[in-house]
Amino acid sequence: xxLVVKKFGGSSVATLDRISKVARRIxxxxxxxxxxxxxxxxxxxxxxxxxxxxSRANPEPPKREIDLLLSTGEIVxxxxxxMSLNSLGAEAVAFTGLQGGIxxxxxxxxxxxxxxxxxxxxxxIDKDRIVVVAGFQGVxxxxxxxxxxxxxxxxxxxxxxxxxxxxxxxxxxxVEGIYTADPxxxxxxxxxxxxxxxxxxxIASSGARVVHPRAVELAKNYEVRLHIRSSFNxxxxxxxx
Ligand code: ASP
Ligand code: MG
Numbered sequence: 001x002x003l004v005v006k007k008f009g010g011s012s013v014a015t016l017d018r019i020s021k022v023a024r025r026i027x028x029x030x031x032x033x034x035x036x037x038x039x040x041x042x043x044x045x046x047x048x049x050x051x052x053x054x055s056r057a058n059p060e061p062p063k064r065e066i067d068l069l070l071s072t073g074e075i076v077x078x079x080x081x082x083m084s085l086n087s088l089g090a091e092a093v094a095f096t097g098l099q100g101g102i103x104x105x106x107x108x109x110x111x112x113x114x115x116x117x118x119x120x121x122x123x124x125i126d127k128d129r130i131v132v133v134a135g136f137q138g139v140x141x142x143x144x145x146x147x148x149x150x151x152x153x154x155x156x157x158x159x160x161x162x163x164x165x166x167x168x169x170x171x172x173x174x175v176e177g178i179y180t181a182d183p184x185x186x187x188x189x190x191x192x193x194x195x196x197x198x199x200x201x202x203i204a205s206s207g208a209r210v211v212h213p214r215a216v217e218l219a220k221n222y223e224v225r226l227h228i229r230s231s232f233n234x235x236x237x238x239x240x241x
Pocket of ligand 1: 135136151152
């Protein structure tokens with residue numbers, strides 16, 4: 001049975017209205033036996049707001065507590081997306097990083113994923129439930145919450161796609177794909193249908209950060225096909241392979 005991981009960035013889930021639209025689209029496009037794992041970022045600028053609260057509480061907040069605080073952003077969006085899916089008649093279940101088996105090292109605020117214990121996710125998708133995983137977070141072996149660094153939900157999505165041997169990892173974002181140049185600056189810029197991992201890495205390191213560069217590296221190493229596409233329309237985006 002095909003398995004697809006879909007990642008929705010902060011702008012795609014910025015409001016409850018957008019979350020409902022994402023839920024509607026997922027329900028409408030779910031094909032028969034496709035198993036779905038969704039990964040979400042925090043709503044809009046939630047992470048920035050939480051960071052500013054932290055620095056008001058303490059100019060040098062302990063990193064362990066920063067991670068605990070920031071992890072709430074993705075927990076909120078994953079729970080709301082799962083609720084929205086259930087309201088449309090889909091069976092969905094939301095997981096924190098811990099529940100999703102995402103084990104990291106103990107480097108707070110920029111932890112690296114060490115392994116993913118996929119049993120609980122597999123158990124749910126085998127029951128034809130949609131699993132919504134909070135991006136950007138994991139836990140140490142001691143169950144202490146960590147985060148993966150800014151933009152880290154991309155890493156969650158690609159690492160899960162690799163661990164679950166997904167057929168595709170779709171990255172839904174606020175642009176329609178990868179362009180030959182920045183379409184906001186160069187109107188004749190063309191959207192690329194396909195691009196290699198290395199080409200995308202080059203673009204990512206030159207500043208145009210549609211996907212986290214480490215997520216692209218991870219995708220390359222584990223041969224995870226990426227599809228970078230818009231969360232606001234149905235158009236095909238760019239395939240990275
Ligand atoms: N919410 C986190 C951030 O703003 C992670 C992510 O969006 O991927 O960096
Ligand atoms: Mg991002």
